[in-house]
Amino acid sequence: MKKIKFLVWVLAFALIFISFPFEELIAKGGGSFGGTRGYSRSFGGSKSFGGSRSFGGTRSYVPPTTSPRYSTPMRSYNNPTTRSFGGTATSMFNRSQLQSKYGVPRKVITSKDIPNLPRNVQVYHFGDFASGLMMGYLMGHTSWLWYLPFHPAFYYTQPVKVVNEDGTVTYYPPTFDTSKFLLSLIFFGSIAFIIIRIIKVKRKQGLLPRNSTMDLSRSSFS
Amino acid sequence: MAVLSIESNGTIELTAVYYNGQQVGGLKELFLNLSEDGTFDSVIVYTGTDGLEYLKNPFTDYLDNIVYREPAFTEEEAQQLHLLTIESDGDIENTLVYYDNEMLDGLVNLFVHIKSPSRGQSSITSLFKKEKPVEGAIFKATFTFRYPGDIIKTEEIF
Numbered sequence: 001m002k003k004i005k006f007l008v009w010v011l012a013f014a015l016i017f018i019s020f021p022f023e024e025l026i027a028k029g030g031g032s033f034g035g036t037r038g039y040s041r042s043f044g045g046s047k048s049f050g051g052s053r054s055f056g057g058t059r060s061y062v063p064p065t066t067s068p069r070y071s072t073p074m075r076s077y078n079n080p081t082t083r084s085f086g087g088t089a090t091s092m093f094n095r096s097q098l099q100s101k102y103g104v105p106r107k108v109i110t111s112k113d114i115p116n117l118p119r120n121v122q123v124y125h126f127g128d129f130a131s132g133l134m135m136g137y138l139m140g141h142t143s144w145l146w147y148l149p150f151h152p153a154f155y156y157t158q159p160v161k162v163v164n165e166d167g168t169v170t171y172y173p174p175t176f177d178t179s180k181f182l183l184s185l186i187f188f189g190s191i192a193f194i195i196i197r198i199i200k201v202k203r204k205q206g207l208l209p210r211n212s213t214m215d216l217s218r219s220s221f222s
Numbered sequence: 223m224a225v226l227s228i229e230s231n232g233t234i235e236l237t238a239v240y241y242n243g244q245q246v247g248g249l250k251e252l253f254l255n256l257s258e259d260g261t262f263d264s265v266i267v268y269t270g271t272d273g274l275e276y277l278k279n280p281f282t283d284y285l286d287n288i289v290y291r292e293p294a295f296t297e298e299e300a301q302q303l304h305l306l307t308i309e310s311d312g313d314i315e316n317t318l319v320y321y322d323n324e325m326l327d328g329l330v331n332l333f334v335h336i337k338s339p340s341r342g343q344s345s346i347t348s349l350f351k352k353e354k355p356v357e358g359a360i361f362k363a364t365f366t367f368r369y370p371g372d373i374i375k376t377e378e379i380f
Contacts, residue, residue, distance in 0.1 A: 214234060214235055214339055214359070215235055216234065216235060216338065218235065218236065218238075218294040218295070219234055219235055219236065219237050219238065219294070219338075220237060220238050220239035220245060220246050220247055220248075220249045220291075220294075221234050221237060221239075221249045221250070221336065221337075221338035222247065222248050222249065222250075222269070222338060
């Protein structure tokens with residue numbers, strides 16, 4: 001029993017830690033276009049392309065101040081188009097990968113459609129639930145309910161943001177986070193299991209009313 | 223002649239039914255309505271060893287696949303219970319009724335209806351339900367005597 005409780009506590013902390021929207025809280029103006037908000041989360045899977053960062057780490061807004069090798073003008077952090085290697089490999093790779101993953105968007109939303117949208121931003125809308133979530137995130141129309149496990153949005157990632165070679169930014173809809181979903185299932189399953197166990201133990205101890213079943217073990221009737 | 227005995231304190235939990243001296247199990251329902259006017263209704267419903275449900279007349283039919291079980295009560299416990307025994311071949315004229323091993327006479331009617339409760343499906347929600355009376359359980363057992371002066375009196379058996 002103690003082991004189960006310990007396991008549940010560990011799961012609870014893990015779930016809270018994983019699901020807590022740190023970046024949402026840190027980033028100001030949450031949901032508006034631009035800013036640093038979307039970078040780390042949007043490219044959550046891009047860490048596997050860490051090798052490309054050896055060409056300058058251009059996606060970082062904090063320039064590496066120590067290494068003189070990266071101080072060439074071509075690697076200006078303000079002008080991605082001047083990069084010698086054609087922009088960040090991360091975004092290139094992601095773009096092709098994402099295009100094959102998402103397919104053809106139903107609608108490409110630009111600043112023509114939404115005046116508040118920055119001119120260098122494209123939003124790929126696929127007309128599904130995730131696209132709706134993306135628009136909510138981008139327009140800032142989110143709710144605190146989205147961060148509760150009772151809302152489907154909880155199980156989706158943030159919108160995927162891709163910086164293109166020409167400096168434009170493309171947003172893709174969030175994807176279903178299977179690991180978070182499974183973790184939540186384990187977490188709530190563990191909670192339910194413990195509650196049921198506690199109720200059964202209490203019933204055995206006579207602290208709760210018993211269920212409406214008869215003890216017919218000694219009767220001819222069953 | 224089949225011998226059917228019912229040992230009970232008036233609750234289904236503490237009710238043992240014996241058929242020809244052996245305690246049976248898996249009973250669902252037992253219904254007896256015997257009257258001096260010739261009425262002889264007797265039905266036993268049980269789940270057999272093959273898992274099938276049988277409906278028989280315990281005094282005239284062979285009880286196929288009936289489940290026999292070990293005696294459930296000790297001698298001391300049995301002393302707290304009443305024992306009703308019916309020995310019959312299905313004809314009221316050839317029926318003897320014993321109560322706590324004493325033969326009864328002057329019987330006008332014997333009525334026994336015992337039915338086990340319906341099984342509720344166990345679910346998570348059942349854990350949170352309050353205790354309710356058991357649904358579907360029936361326990362009625364009365365006998366009616368004719369006393370001197372043609373007085374008819376009905377009494378609880380158990």
